[in-house]
Each structure stands twice: as structure tokens, then as C-alpha cells.
Amino acid sequence: MKKSIFIATFILLYVASVNGFLFFRECVEGVTSWPTQCCPLFQGSVCGENQGRGYCAQKPYIRTVGPVDVTYDERYNSPGFLFNWTCQCNPRFIGADCGICYPGWTGANCDQPHMVYRQDIKKMSPQQVQRFIATLHYGKTKIMKDYVILSTADRFRRIYYKFLDASCYDLFDFLHNYATRPFNSGAQEFFIINYAHGSTGFFSWHRYCIVLLEKVLQMCSGDNDFAFPFWRWELETNCSVCNNDYVGATDIDGKISKYSVFSEWRLICGNDYSQTVCLTEECACQRERIVRLPGLNSARLPTINDVQRCLSMPYYDTAPYNRSSINSARQCLESLHNTVHVYFGGIMNQVHMAAGDPIFFLHHVNVDRMFDEYIVQNNLRPENYPPTNVYGHGPTSCIDPLFNCVQHRQMLQPISNLGVTYKLT
Template identity: 35%
Template sequence: MLLLLLLLAVAIGGSHGQFPRVCMTKEALDSEICCPLWNGSECGVEAMRGVCLNWWTRTLDDNQYYDDRLNWPNSYFRSSCECLGNYGGFDCGKCKFGYYGENCDRQKTLVRHEIRELSTIERRRFFSYLTLAKYTISKDYVILVTGDRHHRSTYKFIDATIYDVFSWIHYYSMKPILMNSTFTSNTSYAHQGPAFPGWHRRLLLFLEREIQELIGDEDFALPYYDWSHENNTCSICNEEFLGSNDLQGNIGGSSYFSSWGAICSGYFYTDAYCRSAERGFHVENLLRKPGRDPKTRIPTYQDVEATLKWKMFDTEPFDKTSKSSFRNALEGYVNPVDGKTTDRNMHNMFHGYIGGTMSQVPISANDPMFILHHAYIDKLFEVWIRKNKATPDKYPNNQHLGHQRLECAMPFFPCVMNKHMLQNSAVYGYTFTYMDQYCRLYNQVAGGS
């Protein structure tokens, strides 16, 4: 146990994805071991890259818990790779985030830019990279589909493109939790709880690294969209940026994304995983309807300021009713000004404002707007971390499935505990433009306290 905890501590930042193709064979699933060979040895142990270790287990009543995501990844594997030093990936054959090179000994910090800072060529290159990821089958990962979550015999692992794997991971995190043979939507594995900002940080890191490897450019960084000064108008919802849309929400024909479809669009089936994938993957076109719903708006800079003033990362009961909670204000379940009134704001409000696919939150990652939006949410998370000098020990103890501080964030390999995402983004090899200005302004707004 001591060795396992030590390895987990040094392996932070090494997570790349989930359901590795090489481990989703009948033999691997029957053995419950996901320790692939790297350079001829399990987890690259002969090269001192990693070791194959058993996971600790939590005693559960088999008659009460059925969710395959519970206590990740115990439902699938009792053993998997834990990577040493700067190595990462499901087989320890890659580098952890922020490190590069054959021996993972080159460290660098990428800078994420605001989307409107990019030149026309840089912007078009970014859109073309996303399109390439949308139509390139992932060589490393597969996705899970089933029409019956109650019976493992119906589970299938099928091919998906790199971008669709990214979208599927978000969808997978939001499916209702299966407990005592019934479903509950009171929480999810990445939302409505303390793991929310850190889990989404991990998801973006996954896509960023996947695109770096796809295009052979380790300097590629995801941009963000600072919507806080938009005066309730989406300035990137046009042909120059993400594409215009018609009254039905269809993306304009000259956009890179006009022909995109949404994976797992039949998300409302609680007892199924990505039912649409079995019938041909994309059964719904990507849609966008910015400002169409009169009950929505783009959050303002004043909303951002109010959100950043809350000093507690999260508060009891650590869900969407938490008061005076930075996490809950950022996620958008309480009014950021008073921190207690039930409200739809910040992260949640922007999803609703963009409408279409973005407003269907389980499948919202299908829209590239999701990336730009969550990269900005991640920037605000980073501002709060720096101002409050947050470290993993400030991650709260709680009893919510998927959000507990010592749980492996689901569904990533190898394990990185939720608490480890509560630290400076430089640990993961990136920062944002204008961080100094944001942090100085926040200090002024908060009175430097």
C-alpha cells in the first residue's frame, strides 16, 4: 500500500485517456489486468518506466452497487500500470503532461491564447486540427456502447475517432449513476461536486495531448474564449471563427464544422451507453442557436469578479446547493454575488446561451465551442488557485461518488486522484495569456484579502 501511494504521488499528470484498445480484449477483461507491454515488458518495467500494480479495493455490497464506473477502474481491472517519474500513459510509454522527449526529460510550459488573439492562419490551422481529429480513428482508445447497462454481457467496445472519444468521455461521465439496481441523477461523476473544475481540466489535457501526437507538434495548445466582455453577443459565432447558423441551428456551409455530427445524441436513455453509436454513430447534426433562448445570456465580467471573490473552494453538502462555494458559483448553480440564491449563471448559463448541442450538456463536447468555453472556465479556476495558493490538501473530504479526494478521476488511465487537480496548471505544463492582469485585478476586487 505504501508503495502504491508513493507511486500515485509521483505519477500525477500522467493520465491520457480511458478504455485502452489493447486492454479491451476478452483475455485482458477476463484476467482483469491492464498492464500492456512497452518495449517488451509490462508497463516498461525493464526500462524503469512503470510497474504493474494491484489496486486497493473497497468492500461493497454486490446487491447495492452496479455502476461500472464506481471506484474506477476496479469494475474492469484489478491491476494496471503505474508510471514512474515523468512517464505516463496506460502503458507508461508516453510522458506525463508537461514533459516531452524520448526519455520524458524535457519540461515545457505551453501558453493557451484567447481565440481572437490568433492570426487568421493560426485560427484556421486550429480548426483544421480539430477536423482531422474528428475524422481520424483513435489508434489507442475505444468507446463503450450497450443498450442494457444492467448486463455486462451486452457491453461492446468499438472504434471511434479521436474527437469522438473526447466527446464520449464527457457523455460517459454524465450518465445517471446506477445504485441498488436503480438510477439516480442527483450527481454525476464530473458535475455537481468538487471534482467539476479539475475533471474538465483533465479532459482538455487529454484532447490537447492527443492532437499534439496526431499532428506531430508538441507546442500545440488549445485556445480559450473569454466571453466575459461580449455584451451578450457571441463575437465568434460567425464564418470567420466557429461558423454562423441558420434558424434551425445548422452551421453555415463554409464552416469547418458544418458537416459535423454529434456522437451519443440519444443520451436520454438512462439504461444505455451511447445507443446511437450502434446505429451509425452520428444521428444528429451539430447545432448552435446562440441567444435564441430569452431566459439565457452571456455571463458578464461582473459575474466573473463575483465568482472569484469566494475563498472556499467548496462547501458542504458539496453539491449544487452548496453556498459560498467558488466551485458552485463557477459551475453556475448559485448566484455568484450572494453565493446562496439558486441561479443559473457562469458555466451553466453559457451552455444555455449557445443553445443547440451545447445546451444538451451530456453531448455538449461535440461542439468545438465546448473546448473554448471550458478552457476559459479552466483559466478562471487557475486564477482562483493562484490567488488562494490552493494545493491538493485543500480539496474537501466528501462522500459523493466520483468526487472523493482519494478517488481516481473517472475514466482516465493511469490513476490521478481528484485532489491532485487542485494545483497550479504549471504542474501540467501550461498557462494562459494575461494571467498577471487577471490576478492583479482580482486582488483589487477582493481588496487583496
């Protein structure tokens, strides 16, 4: 990587809305005393205030009140410990400096509606597939200029945190990894739930963060119409996209074929070392490669009947809002989603590393398509979000660990409101 920044103090990682997924470089370089202000300039104006984009304001400390053991966790109350003043963006603007259009909008003033189209990858032309792969690979290699990620070897000591450069793609890979880390009580790490899985916020977390990654890849590539395709695994009995025309063939050990560009990919966050945050090598050449073993275990791909059963569930989610929920479309579909991860084995079956495999997005976008179908057929809106009391998954809980507060319930509406349309034909 190009650059490392060492800071011997307690650092709270924050993940901002798009183009602010991670640490805004200007707000962390050279800083030794926390909390501090993070109100960057946009076109010469703080938070773009002169352009009507936002303003610098004191950041509220309380986002979601969690169990007492969680309050020591460095993600708790993000980003209140690190930044006491931040840009508060007006509608249609997001980002650390309010310099980016909210998904679904474009133009110099973010006042022009914009729609992207997610397609069935098996129905795309070879040229469309190659363009998608080229954009994804470019995003994997293009280093973000203004943002960095956090790497540390000791979450308990709270010292010697290190910031690293990361590519456009790796910002999401890191975000998914960090959202699934165990909670830090100050004395031990423990699993009770994580921010992205196992409860009502499963769909909303992945929906919003994937939309943000699409936005980042649009900016990195200059292709304003870039969108992730989906793979309809429920219509197949094996992985028909696991070849070099799509996401790469694999050998008996799960290694990607050298004839696929994905054989060059390395994971930004590798093995799950305890008490660490994304312990990674600075040189990508020393990082772990993708391993994928489709169908080499007892798991099978779910069928269309399995999916229809989930979509017929009478409730979006039910108490106790976890893996024990009954008559819950969320739990039913999340369970099918889990089965697909298990089917692939390799890193797809390791939650903290799964997003490092590009098939992760073909899978998750398909799951989001099902989520959208359920929303539309049941006419769901944010006010219909269940009264979940699970920490980090409630209706007014922020989608963590993000910088700006976007509530889970805001994602319970047709995805067309975020400027995305699914094309089945």
C-alpha cells in the same frame, strides 16, 4: 467505423490516462473471462519496466467507497472488475503501457519540461485560428489505432457489449458523456450526482481531462505545441465567434453553415436513451449533427462583474458542497458556466452531448482560466482542497471514470505545473 467487437459478458468500461482514455485494444480483443491482466508492452518491455517507466502490479479494488446503490454501477471501482493487474506508472509517465509523458514533460525519457500556451482566440491571427481549426478537425477524423470505446443497448442485462473505434477528439466526447450518465443500481437508473458536475470536483475533473485531450491531439497531429484557445464570453454580449471564421455560423434551426468544416461533424454519442451507454451508429454518416442556437432563449452571457464577484468569494467551496453552497467560488463559477451552456441552446444545453460542439472547449478553457486565477490569487495547493464528502468529488477521490487514479486535490495548483500557461495579450 472500421471495426466492432462483440463480447457477451459483463464489461466494465475503463478510461485510462492519456493514450489510454478508453479500452486498450490489446487488453479487450478476444477476451471472454474477466477480470484479466492489462499490462501491455512498451518497446518490448511489460509496462516499459526495462526503461524505468512502470511495472505490472495488482490493481487495488477500492478507489472510493460510494453509496450502496452505486456499487452495481459499471463505473464503480474502475477498473477493478475488468482488470486485476495493470501498469503502475512511475512519475512523469502515464498511459496504459506507461508509454506517454505526463503533461508538462516531453523527450524520449519524459525528462524535458514542456510548456504550451493557451491564447485568447480573438487575439490570435487568422493563420493561428485556421491552424487550430485544422488540428481540431484532423483529431475529429483521425481514428485511434490502439483504443476503442464502449457502446451498449442495455446496462442492466450486462451482455452484448460492443466496442467501437473512435477518433482522437471523440475519446473525450465519449468520456464527458459517460461521466455524466445516471448511476445504475441494478434495478433502475437514478441521478444523485455525476462525476463531473455539481460539486467540488467540477473544476478538477474538467481541468485534467482537457489537459489529457490536448495531449492526445498533440500526438494525433504531430504538433507538440498544440493548445486549446479560450473565448472570453464575459467581455461580450453575444457570440462573436459563432461565424465561419471560428466555430461556424448557424441558421435559424441551429444547423452549422456548410461553409464551415464543423458542418461535417457528427456526434459520437447522440440522444440520451435510457439504460444505454453511448448508443451510436457505426457509420458516422448516420449520427446526429451539431445544433447550436446562441441567444435564442432568455439566457444572457455573464459579465465581467459576475466573474469578479465569484473570484472574490472567500472559499473555494463550502458545505454541503453542491448547488446549495454559499460563499463558494466553485458554485458561483459553475453557475456562470451553466448559464453559458443555456445561452447556446442546442447540444450545448444537453450535458451528455455538449462536448460534441467545439465551442465547448473555448468555453471550458475560459472557465479553467478563471479557476487558475482564483488558485493563484489565493495561493491554493492540494492540501487546501475542501473535505468534500460527496461521492466521487472528495480530495482523495479519483477523477472518475479514469483508468489510473489521479486525485481531485492534485488539480488544485497552478496549471503551469501541468505544462500550461494562459496568455491574455
